[in-house]
Amino acid sequence: MNETTTKIIIFFITISSFFGCTSTVLPDQVNEPLPSTTEIDTNSVDKVSENFSQFLGFKYGDMEDLLTSRLGNFTSGNYSADSSSFIYYYKKQDRVPIEVWVNSKTKKISTLFIEILSLNELFKEDLESARTTYKINDLDASWFGLTADEIKEKMGKPSEEAMSNQDVHLLTYDSPDFLQAVSFKIYKTQGNICSSVSVNWFYK
Secondary structure: OOHHHHHHHHHHHHHHHHHOOOEOOEOOHHHOOOOEEEOOOOOOOHHHHHHHOEEOOEEOOOEHHHHHHHHOOOOEEEEOOOOOEEEEEEOOOOOOOEEEEEEOOOOEEEEEEEEOOOOHHHHHHHHHHHHHHHOOOHHHHOOOOOOHHHHHHHHOOOOEEEEOOOOEEEEEEEOOOOOEEEEEEEEHHHOOEEEEEEEEEOOO
């Protein structure tokens, strides 16, 4: 299996996990087909590297050994289905799960995922609590609570935009070199605001 094929497989595993991350407020969302429209605007996707080469205290290329110092002890963990990654779960807050995917061979961080499961005022409270618990900076926190249109205003036209039959809205942006990507998930039942962000880093 060549490097390009491996990268494609890891990307689709990550996106599948992203949509398969069940929410306590949306248990039926994950089995619906996701018709999508893919358009790449090279003038807008430069913003991926600008905004997401660092996320949750980590930067592109960081290694597994930094996890404890940045996020504390993990709650649990397991290998991905193909064993290409080890997934660390952090659940210090029940309604704000975090996942960190680490490449099993290189030990480099490949995916950072955070989701806020709560509604209304609890959403804001949980975001602020998570900012304190995990030392989340202003930029990373600023994406939560935005509408799809507000994200597009900041990031430009997405590389991919998908909507499920259950009104789960996904916006994905790729960097020009396709080594970095970010996906935003927006639930109708949470008021059509961004409730989760997945940052994916690929390596040559």
